Amino acid sequence: MDRIFASLMNLRSIVTFLVFFFPLTVSSFDLIPAVFTPFSEDEIGIGKLDTSKVIDYAKFLKQKQNISSVFVGGTNGESLSLTLEERKTLLEAWVEAAPSIGGMTIISHVGAESIVDAIALASHAKSLDGVASVAAMPPTFFRPSSVSELVAWFSPIAEAAYPLTIKYYHIPSMTNVAIDMDEFLVAASSAIPNFTGIKYTDTDLYTFTKCVSLGVGEMFYGKDETLTSGMLLGATSAVGSTYSFLAPTAWSAVHAWESGNVKSAQEYQGKITLLINTMLPYGGIPAQKAIVKMMGLDLGNVRLPLTALEEDQEANLKKDLNAIGFFDW
Numbered sequence: 404m405d406r407i408f409a410s411l412m413n414l415r416s417i418v419t420f421l422v423f424f425f426p427l428t429v430s431s432f433d434l435i436p437a438v439f440t441p442f443s444e445d446e447i448g449i450g451k452l453d454t455s456k457v458i459d460y461a462k463f464l465k466q467k468q469n470i471s472s473v474f475v476g477g478t479n480g481e482s483l484s485l486t487l488e489e490r491k492t493l494l495e496a497w498v499e500a501a502p503s504i505g506g507m508t509i510i511s512h513v514g515a516e517s518i519v520d521a522i523a524l525a526s527h528a529k530s531l532d533g534v535a536s537v538a539a540m541p542p543t544f545f546r547p548s549s550v551s552e553l554v555a556w557f558s559p560i561a562e563a564a565y566p567l568t569i570k571y572y573h574i575p576s577m578t579n580v581a582i583d584m585d586e587f588l589v590a591a592s593s594a595i596p597n598f599t600g601i602k603y604t605d606t607d608l609y610t611f612t613k614c615v616s617l618g619v620g621e622m623f624y625g626k627d628e629t630l631t632s633g634m635l636l637g638a639t640s641a642v643g644s645t646y647s648f649l650a651p652t653a654w655s656a657v658h659a660w661e662s663g664n665v666k667s668a669q670e671y672q673g674k675i676t677l678l679i680n681t682m683l684p685y686g687g688i689p690a691q692k693a694i695v696k697m698m699g700l701d702l703g704n705v706r707l708p709l710t711a712l713e714e715d716q717e718a719n720l721k722k723d724l725n726a727i728g729f730f731d732w
């Protein structure tokens with residue numbers, strides 16, 4: 404008994420020593436994968452939403468990628484190729500899967516071509532117990548063309564999401580909506596009570612910096628190939644496709660940067676960029692789903708008009724990934 408007590412006291416002094424000399428700086432910077440949507444084969448070859456795979460996906464993220472937040476139904480989730488019902492079902496599956504891995508922070512993308520659908524998705528997200536916040540990209544066919552049009556379109560969606568918070572999802576390479584984000588940030592912050600910032604997927608770092616300098620809202624960074632540049636400029640978290648399978652490397656980059664080890668952060672960033680350069684020629688989403696499959700999690704196909712890699716392409720991608728040493732990172 405005495406020996407146990409003595410060793411406990413020893414343990415206590417060791418812990419006291421560690422805490423005193425190595426104070427834990429708990430970082431709030433989060434890596435949030437923009438999760439892919441699982442499909443299974445169907446008779447007509449367009450892919451059937453397969454939510455039965457979500458639970459394995461959640462476990463994979465937690466156990467192999469040290470991830471506890473997800474961005475559901477965004478670009479890489481092929482949201483604009485899903486029906487409204489499918490998008491709701493998908494979100495419900497993530498909400499149901501979360502407790503099995505001890506909880507997850509779930510951010511739901513609710514943007515849609517019809518504002519009516521976007522409002523319906525925002526209300527649906529709010530109605531579920533387990534969605535932390537939402538984000539919305541603008542319509543891409545009839546596009547808002549000014550800050551005021553964008554605020555006018557965004558406001559009712561934000562209202563439907565209230566009291567959940569909402570971010571604007573800026574991804575001009577896909578939406579062709581290239582409105583000045585610093586001006587929008589100012590206008591949206593004053594007009595919309597639950598607006599909390601921008602998920603920023605663009606290479607224009609000047610505008611990103613202007614947004615950060617305004618000091619209103621959070622800026623989520625969406626270009627994995629320059630994650631650490633985003634951190635330097637003031638990103639508060641990052642949302643990206645590669646954090647479904649490259650998170651250990653990305654976490655190393657984040658931690659190196661946070662502990663002031665710039666050289667090491669550059670090296671990890673270099674790996675992320677190398678992976679993306681290797682993967683992109685095979686096509687973004689199909690290639691990344693193929694990588695996840697090579698790591699033991701089969702999320703199935705993609706939905707038309709996207710097409711999955713042919714077997715030989717998959718083999719070549721694997722060869723290229725082996726050549727850069729990815730599977731040992």
Ligand SMILES: CC(=O)N[C@H](C=O)[C@@H](O)[C@H](O)[C@H](O)CO
Binds near residue numbers: 478577627628644
């Ligand atoms: C255009 C696009 O889909 N961007 C994603 C996020 O928003 C990124 O996560 C990219 O997939 C990633 O940076 C690789 O290029």
Ligand SMILES: CC(=O)C(=O)O
Binds near residue numbers: 477478479
């Ligand atoms: C990467 C990202 O944010 C998306 O797929 O929506």
